[in-house]
Amino acid sequence: MTMKKVININFQGRILPIEEMAYENLKQYIESLRTYFEQEEGKDEIINDIECRVAELCDDRLKKGAVCITEEDIDLIITSIGRPADFEAQDGFEANTTNNASTNQAQDNTQTAGGQTYQKRLYRDEQNKVLGGVCAGIANYLNLDPIIIRILWILLFGISFFAYLLLWIAVPSTSVKEVGGIRKRLFRDLDKKVIGGVCAGMSKYFGVQVAVIRVLFLLPTILLIVNWNHFHLFQFWEFDDFSNIFDVTFMPGAIFVYIVLWLVLPEARTSADKLEMVGEKVDINSIKNTIQTDMEGFSKRAQSWGGPFEKKQTSPAANTNTNTSSANTNNTNSGAGGLDQRKGCFHYFGRTITILMKAFVYFILGIITISILAALFGVGVATTGLLPLKKFILEDGLQSWAFIGTILFFIWVPVIGIVTAIIRKIAGYKNSNIWVRSSFIALWVLGWVCISYFFSSLGNSFSKHNQPIEKSIALVNPAVDYLEVTASPKMKYYEQRWFNIEPFQVYNDDTVRVRNLKIRIVQSKTDSFEIKYVTMSNGKSINEANSLADKINFSVMQQDSSLFLDRGIAITNKDKFRNQHVIMTIAVPVGKRFKITNKGWSQTTINMNHRGIRTETINDFGDDSWVDEWNENWDSESFSYDRGVEYRMTVDGLEKIKSDFDKSNYDNDDNNDNESIDEMEEQLQKLKKDREDLEQNLEKTRAKQNPTDIKKKQQIAVQTPSRLNKVAAVAKKAEDLHLLIQRFTY
Amino acid sequence: MDIQNTQSQMRKGVLEFCILSIIQQGEVYPSDIVEQMKAANLHILEGTLYPLLTRLKNAGLLNYRWVESISGPPRKYFVMTEEGQKAYEVLQKTWNEMTTSVDAIITPKANPIVHQADTAQ
Numbered sequence: 005m006t007m008k009k010v011i012n013i014n015f016q017g018r019i020l021p022i023e024e025m026a027y028e029n030l031k032q033y034i035e036s037l038r039t040y041f042e043q044e045e046g047k048d049e050i051i052n053d054i055e056c057r058v059a060e061l062c063d064d065r066l067k068k069g070a071v072c073i074t075e076e077d078i079d080l081i082i083t084s085i086g087r088p089a090d091f092e093a094q095d096g097f098e099a100n101t102t103n104n105a106s107t108n109q110a111q112d113n114t115q116t117a118g119g120q121t122y123q124k125r126l127y128r129d130e131q132n133k134v135l136g137g138v139c140a141g142i143a144n145y146l147n148l149d150p151i152i153i154r155i156l157w158i159l160l161f162g163i164s165f166f167a168y169l170l171l172w173i174a175v176p177s178t179s180v181k182e183v184g185g186i187r188k189r190l191f192r193d194l195d196k197k198v199i200g201g202v203c204a205g206m207s208k209y210f211g212v213q214v215a216v217i218r219v220l221f222l223l224p225t226i227l228l229i230v231n232w233n234h235f236h237l238f239q240f241w242e243f244d245d246f247s248n249i250f251d252v253t254f255m256p257g258a259i260f261v262y263i264v265l266w267l268v269l270p271e272a273r274t275s276a277d278k279l280e281m282v283g284e285k286v287d288i289n290s291i292k293n294t295i296q297t298d299m300e301g302f303s304k305r306a307q308s309w310g311g312p313f314e315k316k317q318t319s320p321a322a323n324t325n326t327n328t329s330s331a332n333t334n335n336t337n338s339g340a341g342g343l344d345q346r347k348g349c350f351h352y353f354g355r356t357i358t359i360l361m362k363a364f365v366y367f368i369l370g371i372i373t374i375s376i377l378a379a380l381f382g383v384g385v386a387t388t389g390l391l392p393l394k395k396f397i398l399e400d401g402l403q404s405w406a407f408i409g410t411i412l413f414f415i416w417v418p419v420i421g422i423v424t425a426i427i428r429k430i431a432g433y434k435n436s437n438i439w440v441r442s443s444f445i446a447l448w449v450l451g452w453v454c455i456s457y458f459f460s461s462l463g464n465s466f467s468k469h470n471q472p473i474e475k476s477i478a479l480v481n482p483a484v485d486y487l488e489v490t491a492s493p494k495m496k497y498y499e500q501r502w503f504n505i506e507p508f509q510v511y512n513d514d515t516v517r518v519r520n521l522k523i524r525i526v527q528s529k530t531d532s533f534e535i536k537y538v539t540m541s542n543g544k545s546i547n548e549a550n551s552l553a554d555k556i557n558f559s560v561m562q563q564d565s566s567l568f569l570d571r572g573i574a575i576t577n578k579d580k581f582r583n584q585h586v587i588m589t590i591a592v593p594v595g596k597r598f599k600i601t602n603k604g605w606s607q608t609t610i611n612m613n614h615r616g617i618r619t620e621t622i623n624d625f626g627d628d629s630w631v632d633e634w635n636e637n638w639d640s641e642s643f644s645y646d647r648g649v650e651y652r653m654t655v656d657g658l659e660k661i662k663s664d665f666d667k668s669n670y671d672n673d674d675n676n677d678n679e680s681i682d683e684m685e686e687q688l689q690k691l692k693k694d695r696e697d698l699e700q701n702l703e704k705t706r707a708k709q710n711p712t713d714i715k716k717k718q719q720i721a722v723q724t725p726s727r728l729n730k731v732a733a734v735a736k737k738a739e740d741l742h743l744l745i746q747r748f749t750y
Numbered sequence: 751m752d753i754q755n756t757q758s759q760m761r762k763g764v765l766e767f768c769i770l771s772i773i774q775q776g777e778v779y780p781s782d783i784v785e786q787m788k789a790a791n792l793h794i795l796e797g798t799l800y801p802l803l804t805r806l807k808n809a810g811l812l813n814y815r816w817v818e819s820i821s822g823p824p825r826k827y828f829v830m831t832e833e834g835q836k837a838y839e840v841l842q843k844t845w846n847e848m849t850t851s852v853d854a855i856i857t858p859k860a861n862p863i864v865h866q867a868d869t870a871q
Contacts, residue, residue, distance in 0.1 A: 046807075
């Protein structure tokens with residue numbers, strides 16, 4: 005690079021033309037001094053003095069004819085004044101032990117040490133700490149952005165929690181920051197932004213093309229567009245189809261990540277930020293420069309000696325004057341020297357306790373925050389998933405908008421806010437802009453307004469009940485002996501699996517079906533079946549509820565001993581769902597049988613997704629049950645019953661005849677049957693075989709008609725029933741088990 | 751024994767004495783101190799000198815004066831206070847005593863007892 009930007013600065017009362025890079029280096033140097041002298045009493049004065057001196061040296065350069073202050077000039081000046089790391093070498097004993105070794109070598113002119121810089125050591129970084137400065141220290145050591153180390157820590161949190169505590173206690177702290185190198189940081193790059201500059205900033209940090217990052221962000225959206233006709237919105241709770249998760253979760257995920265990063269990352273405003281964003285360029289020149297500076301610093305250090313004078317080690321024959329001065333210097337030194345003395349056992353123990361307490365509190369707070377976040381996130385996903393149903397439930401206009409407002413502002417705004425705050429805290433960025441924060445709060449307040457309006461208005465919509473009118477249905481043949489209540493087969497519908505929340509079933513764009521039916525069984529006073537039903541609905545007013553209840557069109561059809569009921573109540577987007585339901589009463593005459601089935605619902609559902617059509621036959625109850633779970637005795641008149649069980653009405657109540665589960669259907673497709681059942685079955689087969697053998701024997705003995713065999717025959721006769729009993733017992737056990745398993749799988 | 755440690759302690763011990771001695775000779779500018787010490791082959795970084803001067807000033811041993819300069823803003827010159835003068839005298843006395851004693855010890859002729867003991871062994 006031959007062109008360099010030169011800026012004019014007013015530095016300690018002197019106007020200096022200076023190269024921009026040189027200025028950045030100078031700024032960093034002053035910053036490092038400030039950090040180093042943090043504990044000093046006369047900190048500002050010292051730094052001011054040094055700044056004056058630097059300005060003077062710069063001025064000298066200009067007087068000697070330099071056009072401007074170059075990077076090399078600044079490097080020379082800094083080297084002559086010394087970097088904090090060099091002071092450290094002159095100051096403390098610990099640093100001296102390593103450095104003086106090289107000092108000796110250099111004095112002997114044996115240049116064995118070559119490009120050896122002062123030894124890098126791991127320190128906790130007290131200046132940039134969040135908890136104990138461990139992450140910042142490691143990042144400093146590895147010359148990385150602390151946010152990366154922190155995110156890694158959090159990812160490995162489980163394992164690293166105790167490791168962190170140990171390091172916190174064990175690693176010493178220092179205020180010396182690595183000086184010279186420019187540390188890369190994540191910024192938003194506003195120069196190359198399309199939306200917020202997030203992608204551009206990330207590309208700078210990772211050193212890849214912007215296009216790569218953009219494509220990564222856009223990929224889910226592109227996939228979605230390619231598959232747009234099979235768009236499965238928020239279907240990630242259905243894990244049976246993995247590709248769904250892939251193309252759906254990524255879309256909102258990428259947007260979410262983008263928004264959070266946008267809010268979290270600071271923009272690269274100053275040229276220093278821009279420099280940090282790219283980090284130090286690593287090419288041969290910069291490496292050479294680094295080595296050169298190191299070498300110069302190294303030889304300087306080799307010739308220099310001494311350091312701040314510690315009064316404690318001065319002559320013991322000090323008079324009163326030096327005593328007062330020693331007291332003073334000790335005060336100023338207490339930050340460095342006094343610490344060693346205080347590092348007694350007790351101090352160490354106390355520090356450990358404090359650290360543990362602090363960590364514990366942070367831990368608890370973290371858990372609370374994460375659980376609140378998870379809950380909000382879950383509610384957010386669920387309610388967002390409910391959006392397609394909105395038009396069937398909510399009134400258009402204000403109520404719908406309040407619902408959307410609730411989802412956006414009451415749920416998603418705090419989620420994004422908390423995530424942002426956590427990441428900012430972890431990243432150690434300064435508090436967010438007051439505007440961002442107050443707009444977050446304002447949006448959340450808006451969310452509160454929305455949610456309270458939404459619930460009050462929704463409650464109002466559901467507040468009134470209709471006046472129930474009982475209607476009866478004339479049966480074609482009410483005098484049958486046996487009635488099987490089952491779902492109407494004639495209505496075929498292809499379930500659209502992209503949306504299916506119990507008890508709703510989307511039928512088409514304008515209609516959903518609500519499986520909201522209760523069946524009561526009562527005793528008939530006549531000798532024929534009687535069927536009555538009541539349609540029920542809620543509404544804003546009694547009139548509205550009545551009209552909605554009237555609109556319920558529920559048909560029942562009898563065919564011999566089968567009674568077919570509608571599969572659900574149709575609800576259009578005009579009428580809305582106001583908890584419409586049907587209560588059907590079946591009066592069963594004494595002595596007659598009935599069954600509310602769950603069998604006979606076997607139907608083929610067709611699943612459409614972008615991989616093609618998949619058919620699936622559902623043959624068990626549970627997934628496809630249409631009858632409301634209502635097996636409790638819900639009023640004095642009616643009886644409780646189980647579905648799929650045949651009952652006979654008696655004077656005293658229901659008598660169970662047989663259950664669908666009673667048929668031993670082991671050889672069915674149930675893969676869930678565990679081995680014990682197979683074993684049981686084996687045993688059963690074996691016993692059956694034994695019985696057959698015995699019966700054959702019996703035949704034989706009868707044929708022989710041998711008197712001696714009569715005893716045997718008797719024995720066998722005795723034996724056989726007991727064996728039969730055993731068979732029955734095993735069979736019963738197997739059935740019970742099967743029932744249990746079915747219940748579980750349901 | 752840690753040789754380097756002792757070495758650096760010895761150097762540190764005389765650093766403050768040297769600086770006081772230079773200032774005692776008259777009003778000085780910090781970089782002049784560095785130059786004078788460099789001439790005597792004693793190297794000190796300005797970065798360590800400034801904090802040291804500030805400490806000494808805060809301890810009341812030194813004082814400073816703004817001196818107008820031809821080339822720019824006024825510069826800070828350090829002078830000795832009375833208190834500093836006394837402290838310096840004490841240190842100088844100690845230094846003189848010490849050099850005499852150390853000389854006496856490290857000169858082999860002046861220490862025949864050690865020699866005898868060595869040969870006896």
